Amino acid sequence: MSEADSQRETLESWKQIAAYLNRSERTVRRWEASEGLPVHRREHQKQDTILAYVHEIDRWSRRRTRTSVHPSSASDSESPRSAASDTLSWGHEPANNYLIEHDAITRTIDCYIAGGRAGDGELMRPAFHPEATIAGYCQGIEYSGSIEHLFDWVKENGPAPNIHPRFARIEIFETIAIVYLEVQGWSGKLAGTDSRISEVFTLLKRDREWKITQKTFHWHDT
Amino acid sequence: MAVSRYATEYDAIVKTMQQYIDGGKQGKSELMRPAFHPNASFFGYAGGELAIGTAFLFEWIDKNGPAPDIHPRFVSIDILESIAVVRLEVDGWSGAEAGSGARMSDVFTLLRTPQGWKIIQKAFHWYS
Numbered sequence: 001m002s003e004a005d006s007q008r009e010t011l012e013s014w015k016q017i018a019a020y021l022n023r024s025e026r027t028v029r030r031w032e033a034s035e036g037l038p039v040h041r042r043e044h045q046k047q048d049t050i051l052a053y054v055h056e057i058d059r060w061s062r063r064r065t066r067t068s069v070h071p072s073s074a075s076d077s078e079s080p081r082s083a084a085s086d087t088l089s090w091g092h093e094p095a096n097n098y099l100i101e102h103d104a105i106t107r108t109i110d111c112y113i114a115g116g117r118a119g120d121g122e123l124m125r126p127a128f129h130p131e132a133t134i135a136g137y138c139q140g141i142e143y144s145g146s147i148e149h150l151f152d153w154v155k156e157n158g159p160a161p162n163i164h165p166r167f168a169r170i171e172i173f174e175t176i177a178i179v180y181l182e183v184q185g186w187s188g189k190l191a192g193t194d195s196r197i198s199e200v201f202t203l204l205k206r207d208r209e210w211k212i213t214q215k216t217f218h219w220h221d222t
Numbered sequence: 223m224a225v226s227r228y229a230t231e232y233d234a235i236v237k238t239m240q241q242y243i244d245g246g247k248q249g250k251s252e253l254m255r256p257a258f259h260p261n262a263s264f265f266g267y268a269g270g271e272l273a274i275g276t277a278f279l280f281e282w283i284d285k286n287g288p289a290p291d292i293h294p295r296f297v298s299i300d301i302l303e304s305i306a307v308v309r310l311e312v313d314g315w316s317g318a319e320a321g322s323g324a325r326m327s328d329v330f331t332l333l334r335t336p337q338g339w340k341i342i343q344k345a346f347h348w349y350s
Contacts, residue, residue, distance in 0.1 A: 131274055133263045135333055135342045137304045142335065144261040144342070171309075173327040175267055176345040178307065180300075198302045200331055202345045204265050206272075214263040214343040216331045218303045 009054040017052050021061070035208050036060065101172050101210075105203060108210045109167070109179055112201075119159035119188065121151025129204060129211040136217035150215065157188035177203040177210060196220040223301065231339075235299060235306050235332060238339045242330075243294050249287040249317060251280035259333060259340040266346035279344070286317035306332040306339060325349045 011017045017039070018025045031037035038056040041049070108127045115124025128147050135144035143149065162185040169180040179201040186195040202214045223231070238257045245254025264276045273279070291314040300307045308330040315324035331343040 129265070133261065133343075135259070135261060137333070142333070144259070144333075171329075173329070174347045174349075176265075176327070176329060176347050178309075178329050178345075180302070180307070198305065200302070200305055200307055202263075202265070202329060202331065202343055204272075204345065213265040213345065214331065216305050216333065216342055218305050220303070 011052040011054065011057065012050070014050065017050075017057070020054070020057065035064070098172065101177070101205070102170060104208075105170055105172065105177050105179065105210045106167065108203065108212065109165070109181065109201065112212065113163060113165050115151075116154060116186075117159065117161050117163050119154060119157060121154040124154065125151060127212050129206070129213045132211070132213050132215070134215045134217070136215075136219065138217075138219035139221065147212075147215070153190060157190040160186050160188045160191060162187060162194075175205045177205070179203065228301065231301050231306070231334070232299060235301070235308065235339050236296070238332060238341065239296075239308055239310070239330070242341065243292070245283055246312075247288065247290055247292055249283060249289060251283045254283065255280065257341050259335065259342045262341055263343040264345075266344075266348065268348055276344075282319055286319040289315050289317045289320060291316060304334040306334070308332065 011020055014025045014029060017037075018028045021028055023031075028037060032039045038052060038060055040051045040053075111127040112124045115121060115127070132147040133145060134147050134150045135142070137143075163183055164185045166182045166184075167179065168182050169178070171178050181199040181201065183197045183199060184194070186197060187193050197220065198218045200216045201212050203210045204213045241257035242254045245251055245257075258276055262276050264274065264279045266273055268278075268282070273282075292312055293314045294310045294312040297309040297311050298307070299309075310328040310330070311325070312328060313323070313325040315326065316322045326349065327347045329343075329345045330341050332339045333342040
């Protein structure tokens with residue numbers, strides 16, 4: 001196909017974009033949210049109608065493949081920054097890179113909260129690195145081990161729709177970040193009613209996404 | 223937290239962290255091991271690969287050997303009941319693994335256990 005032809009070609013649904021990139025719809029939606037996949041929204045329409053140009057998708061795809069995924073490679077500590085601005089050349093300035101990382105981190109934590117609210121460990125799993133661990137105290141007893149324990153706990157606890165999280169701190173150091181979350185309103189079979197937990201998350205930047213590597217919690221006594 | 227209790231906890235946290243620093247300076251993991259919780263987590267990119275697990279850290283410290291010129295700065299110490307978060311900025315790393323003049327940002331989470339404050343998590347960014 002010539003360049004001119006592909007300039008006219010469009011993809012007009014998430015399904016078409018997913019098929020073109022040979023990925024699931026969920027993945028391409030995530031790429032739009034966190035990796036700058038160029039999708040245009042038709043704001044004047046009532047529904048969530050979207051449009052993507054094949055030549056823009058191709059360009060994004062080529063850049064994504066070319067960029068190193070190892071932040072501390074020879075191109076040094078600048079590579080996370082250049083990676084972000086590489087995929088976001090459609091009107092985003094390098095000065096916003098900090099904000100881009102900040103937003104990606106809050107999205108990861110939001111995924112965790114969504115799982116807690118739903119009482120569904122599988123829903124929060126993507127927020128975590130596969131080898132993540134958890135540790136903390138609840139009523140004087142220490143719990144520590146694989147993050148699977150958290151997913152099991154969340155499932156057994158059931159939904160906690162009234163969780164109210166407050167971000168007390170987000171700090172970012174290139175490839176690592178730390179988040180302090182104050183959470184009120186935990187409820188459920190195991191949580192009781194209206195419990196308060198202080199949570200500290202460590203996150204790692206991997207392939208332009210942030211994953212929780214460790215969670216420490218302190219369950220406040222009522 | 224009452225001031226007197228805050229000071230006690232703060233000093234205990236710094237004491238645990240000193241074990242970590244001493245281990246790094248002398249290139250001896252046995253000095254820093256007591257500072258770590260048995261289930262401690264360790265993550266960070268080292269030389270282009272992702273390093274996971276305290277076994278990697280301890281081995282690295284022993285292989286690296288002494289780093290007598292490391293200059294660690296306590297950037298923050300936060301205490302939230304049984305959790306503490308410590309940020310160190312360290313430059314002056316040297317040794318077989320570190321090379322020379324390397325700088326790292328370290329983030330530690332500590333847990334207040336009956337055996338004292340223990341590092342439950344360390345994550346780092348190595349500036350090349």
